[in-house]
Amino acid sequence: MIVAELKPINEIRNMIDRYSSILVVGCDSCVAECAAGGQRETMLLAAALKLSYGRENKGPRITEAWLDRQCVDDFIDRIADQVPEHEAILSLGCGAGVQALARVYTDKPIIPALNTLFIGETQMRGVWQENCLGCGQCKLGYFGAVCPVTRCSKKLMNGPCGGSKGGQCEVNSEIQCGWDMIIRRLEGLGELDRLSEYVPPVDWSTSHSGGPRRVVREDQKP
Amino acid sequence: MKTESRLEKVLRAGHFAVTAECGPPKGSDVSVLETKSAHLRGYVDAVNVTDNQTAIVRMSSVAACAILKGLGVEPVLQMVTRDRNRIALQSDLFGAYALGIRNVLCLTGDHQTFGNQKQAVGVFDLDSTQLIRTVRDMRDNGKIIGGEDIQGAPKMFIGAAENPFADPVTWRVVRLSKKIDAGVDFIQTQCIFNVDRFSEFMHQARDMGLTQKVSILAGITPIKSVGMARYMATKVAGMDIPDEVIARVAGVPKDKQADEGIRIAVETIQKVREIKGVAGIHLMAIEWEHRVPEILEAAGLEKRPEV
Amino acid sequence: METNPIRIVVYHCRNLRLFKNGEQKAFARSRPGVTLVALPCSGKVEAHHLLKTLAGGAQGVLVCGCAEAACQYLEGSMRAHKRVAYARSWLRQIGIETERLQFVHLPPMDGNALDEALNGFTARLESFGNVTSVAKIQAG
Numbered sequence: 001m002i003v004a005e006l007k008p009i010n011e012i013r014n015m016i017d018r019y020s021s022i023l024v025v026g027c028d029s030c031v032a033e034c035a036a037g038g039q040r041e042t043m044l045l046a047a048a049l050k051l052s053y054g055r056e057n058k059g060p061r062i063t064e065a066w067l068d069r070q071c072v073d074d075f076i077d078r079i080a081d082q083v084p085e086h087e088a089i090l091s092l093g094c095g096a097g098v099q100a101l102a103r104v105y106t107d108k109p110i111i112p113a114l115n116t117l118f119i120g121e122t123q124m125r126g127v128w129q130e131n132c133l134g135c136g137q138c139k140l141g142y143f144g145a146v147c148p149v150t151r152c153s154k155k156l157m158n159g160p161c162g163g164s165k166g167g168q169c170e171v172n173s174e175i176q177c178g179w180d181m182i183i184r185r186l187e188g189l190g191e192l193d194r195l196s197e198y199v200p201p202v203d204w205s206t207s208h209s210g211g212p213r214r215v216v217r218e219d220q221k222p
Numbered sequence: 223m224k225t226e227s228r229l230e231k232v233l234r235a236g237h238f239a240v241t242a243e244c245g246p247p248k249g250s251d252v253s254v255l256e257t258k259s260a261h262l263r264g265y266v267d268a269v270n271v272t273d274n275q276t277a278i279v280r281m282s283s284v285a286a287c288a289i290l291k292g293l294g295v296e297p298v299l300q301m302v303t304r305d306r307n308r309i310a311l312q313s314d315l316f317g318a319y320a321l322g323i324r325n326v327l328c329l330t331g332d333h334q335t336f337g338n339q340k341q342a343v344g345v346f347d348l349d350s351t352q353l354i355r356t357v358r359d360m361r362d363n364g365k366i367i368g369g370e371d372i373q374g375a376p377k378m379f380i381g382a383a384e385n386p387f388a389d390p391v392t393w394r395v396v397r398l399s400k401k402i403d404a405g406v407d408f409i410q411t412q413c414i415f416n417v418d419r420f421s422e423f424m425h426q427a428r429d430m431g432l433t434q435k436v437s438i439l440a441g442i443t444p445i446k447s448v449g450m451a452r453y454m455a456t457k458v459a460g461m462d463i464p465d466e467v468i469a470r471v472a473g474v475p476k477d478k479q480a481d482e483g484i485r486i487a488v489e490t491i492q493k494v495r496e497i498k499g500v501a502g503i504h505l506m507a508i509e510w511e512h513r514v515p516e517i518l519e520a521a522g523l524e525k526r527p528e529v
Numbered sequence: 530m531e532t533n534p535i536r537i538v539v540y541h542c543r544n545l546r547l548f549k550n551g552e553q554k555a556f557a558r559s560r561p562g563v564t565l566v567a568l569p570c571s572g573k574v575e576a577h578h579l580l581k582t583l584a585g586g587a588q589g590v591l592v593c594g595c596a597e598a599a600c601q602y603l604e605g606s607m608r609a610h611k612r613v614a615y616a617r618s619w620l621r622q623i624g625i626e627t628e629r630l631q632f633v634h635l636p637p638m639d640g641n642a643l644d645e646a647l648n649g650f651t652a653r654l655e656s657f658g659n660v661t662s663v664a665k666i667q668a669g
Contacts (some may be wrong), residue, residue, distance in 0.1 A: 047580035158351035162385035
C-alpha cells in the first residue's frame with residue numbers, strides 16, 4: 001500500500017486561503033489504511049479547517065466527500081456533481097490520487113493535504129514500514145524476500161557496509177540494517193549460498209531513473 | 223606486476239608496507255596539502271586521499287591526489303559510490319590515471335546524513351564490490367561497464383576497506399572473499415585496538431586462503447585523548463576499543479594522554495607485525511600528520527624501501 | 530446584563546447510569562447550555578465527532594466513561610480517552626485551547642460527580658472565551 005502523512009495544517013491553510021469554497025475529498029484505500037486520508041481523517045480535517053477559519057472570522061464554504069479510490073477513473077466520476085459548486089478541491093489522496101483528480105477535473109485547482117511517502121506494509125496498527133521502491137527488477141528471491149534496494153540505506157547488493165551495528169543501520173538506530181535482515185533470513189532458510197555470488201550493477205533504467213513509467217495492456221482495454 | 227604503483231612494488235618485494243591518510247581541505251586551499259604532505263613525504267609508501275569523508279564537502283579526491291603527486295607523494299585515490307553514478311566514476315578513473323594516480327581504494331562511503339549536505343540525494347548507483355570489479359575490468363580487459371573498449375585503459379592497483387569488527391561478524395570474511403573475487407589487490411582495515419579479535423579475523427582469513435590472494439594492511443589510529451577514545455567507542459559504528467585501552471589513556475593526566483595514545487599505537491603496530499598474513503599498516507592520523515614520523519620511528523618503520 | 534451560558538456537549542456512557550428516572554430532564558433544565566448525549570459506550574466517540582461538535586458551535590466537549598476495569602466493552606473507555614488526546618493534537622495545530630476537549634472517568638450512578646466535573650470544566654471554558662461558530666459564518 002501507499003503510505004502518506006497529513007501535512008501541517010498551516011501549510012494546508014497557506015495553499016487554500018485564496019479559495020472561497022473548498023471540496024475536501026478523502027480516499028478510502030491506502031491512505032485510510034494508514035490513517036492519513038480516509039473518511040475519518042477527511043471529517044477531522046474539514047472540522048479542523050472550519051474551526052481554524054472560524055478563529056479568524058473567515059468562512060470559506062467547506063464540504064466533505066470521499067471516494068473509494070482517488071486514483072481510478074470510474075471512482076473519480078462520483079464527485080462530478082459536487083465539483084462545479086466549489087472553487088477548489090483539497091485532496092487527501094496520495095500523489096497519484098491528487099494528480100488523477102487533476103486529469104479529470106481539468107478546470108479546478110487540486111491541492112494536496114498529504115505528503116506521500118512510500119510503498120510499504122502495515123506491520124501492526126499504527127506502524128508502517130517502507131519496503132519497496134519500484135525498481136522494476138524484482139530480485140527478492142535471491143535475498144530471502146528482504147529488499148536490498150529498499151531496506152538498505154545505500155542500496156548495496158553485495159553485502160552490508162561497515163556501518164552495520166547490532167542489526168541497526170548507521171543512519172539512525174531506528175532503521176534496521178537491511179543486510180542484517182537478509183543474512184539472518186537466508187541463514188534461517190539454509191540458503192546463505194545465494195549471497196556468495198557477485199551481484200553486478202543494477203539496471204536502473206526500469207526504475208523511475210529511466211523516466212516516469214507507464215503500463216499499457218491492450219487485453220484489458222474495453 | 224599489474225600496475226606501475228609503488229605500493230604494489232613494495233608489497234610484491236615482500237616489504238612491510240606503510241600507508242597513511244590525508245584529508246583534503248574544505249575548500250581550495252592548496253597550502254593544507256603542502257603542509258600535510260611535507261610531514262609524510264619519505265616516511266610512507268603511499269598516502270590515501272579521502273573522498274568527501276563523512277559526507278562533508280572537501281576538495282575532490284582526484285584533484286587532491288594530483289596535487290600530492292606533484293608534491294612527491296604517491297597517492298591512493300579513495301573513491302566512494304555515494305556521490306557519483308557509474309558514468310562519473312568511470313570518467314574520474316580515466317582522469318585520475320591520466321594525472322598519474324596509480325592506486326584506488328573502492329568504498330561505498332558514509333551515508334549523506336552524516337555530513338554537511340544532509341538534503342543531498344545519495345547516488346549509490348554502484349556498491350564498493352561492483353566498483354572494484356569495474357576498476358579490474360578496466361585494467362585487465364580494457365573495457366568499461368557494458369563492454370565498450372577504452373582509449374588508453376587505466377591500470378590501477380585496487381584496494382578496499384574491511385572492518386573485522388563490524389556486524390555481522392561471521393559475514394566479514396565472506397564479504398572479504400567476495401571482494402577478492404571481484405579483483406581487490408589490497409585491503410586496509412578499520413583501526414585496530416582489540417588485537418586479539420583482529421588476530422582471530424586474520425586466522426579465519428588465512429584458513430580461507432585469502433592472505434595468499436590479497437595484501438592486508440592493518441589500520442592504526444593513535445588516540446589523542448580519552449574523550450576521543452570514548453567517542454570512537456560509543457559513537458562510531460564498527461569500533462572495538464577494549465576498556466583496558468580507554469582506562470590506560472584515562473589513567474594519565476590530560477596533557478600526557480596524546481603521548482600515551484602514541485605509545486599504544488606503536489605497541490599495536492609491533493603486535494600486528496607479529497601476526498601472520500599482515501602485509502603492512504595503514505596509519506590514520508587524521509589532522510595529526512605531523513606526528514606520523516615519530517610513530518613510525520618508534521616502530522622502526524620510518525625507512526621506506528627503494529623499489 | 531444576560532450572559533449567554535457556556536455551550537457544553539456531554540457524551541456520557543449509558544452504563545454509568547448517571548441519572549435515575551426523570552433526573553436527566555431536571556439536570557438539563559438546571560444547566561442551560563449543556564447538551565447531554567447518552568452513548569452505549571464512551572468508546573463510541575471518535576475524534577471527528579469531537580471536532581465536529583466544536584465546529585458546530587459547542588465551546589467544550591466532555592466525554593464521560595467508566596473506569597477502565599469497569600468498561601463493559603473492555604477497551605471502550607480506554608479508547609475514548611486516547612481519542613480525546615488525539616483530537617486535542619488537532620486543536621493544538623490550529624491554535625485552539627486543547628482543554629476544550631476533556632475526558633473523565635466517573636464512578637457509576639453518581640450525578641454529583643458529573644456535577645463537579647461540569648463545574649470545573651465550565652470555569653475553565655469561561656476563561657477561554659468563545660469559539661466562534663463557523664456554522665454561523667458559513668450561513669451568513
